[in-house]
Amino acid sequence: MATVYDHGGGVRSIQVPIPDNPLGHTLVYVVDTDRGPVLVDTGWDDPASWDTLAEGLAACGTAPSEVHGVVITHHHPDHHGLSGRVREASGAWIAMHAADAAIVRRTRSTRPERWFSYMAAKLTAAGAPEAHIAPLRTARRPSTLPGFTPADPDREIVPGELLDLPGRRLRAIWTPGHTPGHVCLHLEEDHPAQLPGQGRLFSGDHLLPEITPHIGLYEDPDDTTVTDPLGDYLASLERVARLTPAEVLPAHQHTFTDAPARVRQLLTHHESRLTDLHSLLATPLTPWQLAELMEWNRPWDQIPYGSRNIAIAEAEAHLRRLVKLGRAEAVAGSEPVTYVAV
Numbered sequence: 001m002a003t004v005y006d007h008g009g010g011v012r013s014i015q016v017p018i019p020d021n022p023l024g025h026t027l028v029y030v031v032d033t034d035r036g037p038v039l040v041d042t043g044w045d046d047p048a049s050w051d052t053l054a055e056g057l058a059a060c061g062t063a064p065s066e067v068h069g070v071v072i073t074h075h076h077p078d079h080h081g082l083s084g085r086v087r088e089a090s091g092a093w094i095a096m097h098a099a100d101a102a103i104v105r106r107t108r109s110t111r112p113e114r115w116f117s118y119m120a121a122k123l124t125a126a127g128a129p130e131a132h133i134a135p136l137r138t139a140r141r142p143s144t145l146p147g148f149t150p151a152d153p154d155r156e157i158v159p160g161e162l163l164d165l166p167g168r169r170l171r172a173i174w175t176p177g178h179t180p181g182h183v184c185l186h187l188e189e190d191h192p193a194q195l196p197g198q199g200r201l202f203s204g205d206h207l208l209p210e211i212t213p214h215i216g217l218y219e220d221p222d223d224t225t226v227t228d229p230l231g232d233y234l235a236s237l238e239r240v241a242r243l244t245p246a247e248v249l250p251a252h253q254h255t256f257t258d259a260p261a262r263v264r265q266l267l268t269h270h271e272s273r274l275t276d277l278h279s280l281l282a283t284p285l286t287p288w289q290l291a292e293l294m295e296w297n298r299p300w301d302q303i304p305y306g307s308r309n310i311a312i313a314e315a316e317a318h319l320r321r322l323v324k325l326g327r328a329e330a331v332a333g334s335e336p337v338t339y340v341a342v
Helices: 047-059 083-090 098-109 112-125 130-138 229-243 259-280 287-293 305-324
Strands: 004-006 011-017 025-031 038-040 069-071 093-097 155-157 170-174 183-187 200-204 247-250 328-330 339-341
Touching: 011 047, 025 047, 025 247, 069 083, 083 093, 093 098, 098 155, 112 130, 112 305, 130 305, 170 229, 200 229, 229 259, 229 305, 259 287, 259 305, 287 305, 305 328, 305 339
Parallel strands: 038 069, 069 093, 093 155, 200 247
Antiparallel strands: 004 011, 011 025, 025 038, 170 183, 183 200, 328 339
16 A cells, blocks of 8 residues: 655655665655646656555546656656656656756666676776676676666756746756756745745755765766766755755655754765765775775675675765865876875
8 A cells, every 4th residue: 555645735745665675665746736746756667666656646636647747856766767657657748957867868878788898997997806896797787677778858957947837836956966967846835834944845865864865976988077976965965955945855764844954964974974084095095995994884794786886986976075175186106096195
């Protein structure tokens, strides 16, 4: 049975399960408009998840076939996964920020072999051991995996502009960091319970009540630009705090108030982490060696293979921030490259 919650003011949420994932579910928001329901995110592309979404919409007095539009906070499969099925059922439009839409198109067009060879090269450069890299040299990703053929969005979310939701005021706020095209969505309407603050904020994965979102690298096999996703994230956190929404409606866990306080916690967390990593870099380390020494939610030897790749990306994102701040630098001539504190 789908779990549905009424947030008031024509906004409900449906808990759509994520298979075999500790997050448990994605909160898909159903926003009433003058032309029918609009979804904020859709959930994971899985038959049970689809059934739950459909049950949840029925509990809201509607159905997948009646959805007017889909607004995607970011391209990850637990958010964008079911968008294609919703569009097939209803003819709904799908809107996404251009930076994440580009990732979707690249995912659809890049052959698996190209992706795996790119990942192998990245991990080699990060100092990963051969035993970790070897599976990528022979890997073949089946096209049946969720996220491999995501729906191509047909509308662009433009930062600062109101979305086309008849009868509602929903403004896009660009919040890069978790992904390059992540957006939060500011519902510029009085809070239905008259909580103090400026409307409500659909925060996607940018701002969660108890979890620090993953900040990795923006991967593109054909782009050599050195990005600073952690710097992007910290700047866009402050942008959200200045909105002072009355309530935050995130994509995971539960709704909460006092966004500025949560932003302060996250800024403090990352500053503390950068300070800790700066201390570890008293001795030159590769990104892999740094990741092995960083604090995670479990010991390094218990972190599964795929999660280690995510951890390496997060270590590199923090290293790039330290380099940009002038607090660390690459050791000239090191191979694989090591970094040392300045």
